[in-house]
Structures are given as structure tokens and as C-alpha cells.
Amino acid sequence: MSLLQEALRDYLRVRRQLGFKLELDGRLLENFVDFVQQAGATTITTELALRWARLPAQARPHRWRQRLGIVRGFARYMATIDPATEVPSVDLLPARAVRVAPYIYTDADIAALMAAAGAMSPPLRAATFQTLIGLLAATGLRLGEALSLDRQHVDLKAGTLHVRAKQQSSGRCPCTPARPQRCQAMSACVIATGRSPRRRRSSSRSPASDSIAPRFITRSSG
Numbered sequence: 636m637s638l639l640q641e642a643l644r645d646y647l648r649v650r651r652q653l654g655f656k657l658e659l660d661g662r663l664l665e666n667f668v669d670f671v672q673q674a675g676a677t678t679i680t681t682e683l684a685l686r687w688a689r690l691p692a693q694a695r696p697h698r699w700r701q702r703l704g705i706v707r708g709f710a711r712y713m714a715t716i717d718p719a720t721e722v723p724s725v726d727l728l729p730a731r732a733v734r735v736a737p738y739i740y741t742d743a744d745i746a747a748l749m750a751a752a753g754a755m756s757p758p759l760r761a762a763t764f765q766t767l768i769g770l771l772a773a774t775g776l777r778l779g780e781a782l783s784l785d786r787q788h789v790d791l792k793a794g795t796l797h798v799r800a801k802q803q804s805s806g807r808c809p810c811t812p813a814r815p816q817r818c819q820a821m822s823a824c825v826i827a828t829g830r831s832p833r834r835r836r837s838s839s840r841s842p843a844s845d846s847i848a849p850r851f852i853t854r855s856s857g
Contacts, residue, residue: 637672638716638717639671639679642713642717643664643665643668643709646709646712647661647664660708663705664709666687667687667705667706667709670683670686670687670690671683678720678721679706679709679713679717679721681722681724681727684707684721685703685723685727687702687706688700688702688703688728689728690702695730695732696728696729696730697730697731697733699728699730700728700729700730703723703727707722707723707725710722745768745772749765749769752764752768753765767781770784776796776798780798784796
């Protein structure tokens, strides 16, 4: 194992112990180390880093900048082991990510999605997706917030949804009103869930702890 390969292994191990997954970064850095070694070099240089960052010629400039930034982090670590290591400057490959314009669904689009969802099978899957699409369209919830809803977060009598937001550190949940039409739709989904054979086989569990749509809507974390 070369010095670069060993250093990369240690670099990824230390970063992951700190909580970083680095799944993409790990794959890219392994590719970069292979590139450096195939070039006959044993030390990271700015010139090699730039050549590697620009390898996908069809990529956008901000993608090149992202690749170079990944190498820069490893190069900083490598410089503590090999003083000859060159750390690419942050001024290289300036670029900004171009955000794609959001697509705004029309009422006709939403109706078509709801109709398509209603044709799915089994019935529980259809009810799940119809409820999810309807909630997203009617309440403005984020996808993660909608997927985190459990039965205990839905008060059909009061007509409210208790939304569990990531930024809520106090344990208090903001609420969003649910109009009668939304409550009717959610009630239908709850009824469909309760009638599901899969639910009957799990009758020992408390209904209040089950997801509105247990197969597709995940349980909220604590």
C-alpha cells in the first residue's frame, strides 16, 4: 500500500469517526489517488488536482469546483504528513451552482397525480400515495415532514397536524390547520390502514403508534 493510499484510508476513517459519511467523497478520493499514481507521482500537486478535477469535460464548472474542494480537504491532511504536498488555492476554478427553476404543479397536474395514485394496487398503496400527494399540495409541508407523520401527529377532531421539524430542539411541535376536506381524506387513509390484513396480523401493537400509512410513511424519530 502506497503512502497516499494509507493516508487516504486514515483520513476517511478519522472523518467518519467524526460523523461524516463521505460516501461520494471516499469514492472520488480513491479515484484521485489512482489518478496521481497512474501519473507516476507520489505527491499531490496543484497541477494534478486541477487535471483530475476537470476530467469530466462535459460537467458544469461548479462540479469541477466541487471535485477540487474534495481534493483540497485531503491535501490539507496530507500536508501534515508530506510537506511537499501542494494544497490547491480556494480561488481556483471559481463557479456557482446554477439552481434549476422549480416546477409549479397546476391543479390539473395534481388532479392527474391523484387519479394515477388511486389506480395503484393494493388499495392501501393507493390510499397512501393519494394522502401523501394531497398533504403536500394542500398544506405546503416538506416531503420529510409529511413522511414523518404518525397517527398520533394527526388530530382529526381538532383538524390539526403536529409537524415534527428538525430544527425544533425544545420538543414542541408547530401545528398546521387541516381543513375538513383534508381530515376526510386522512380519515379514509386511516380506515384503509386499519382494514389492511397486514395491520390485523400486527394487532398487538397500539394503533396510535402506527404510521398513517405504515408501509410508505416512515416512523418519526422520537
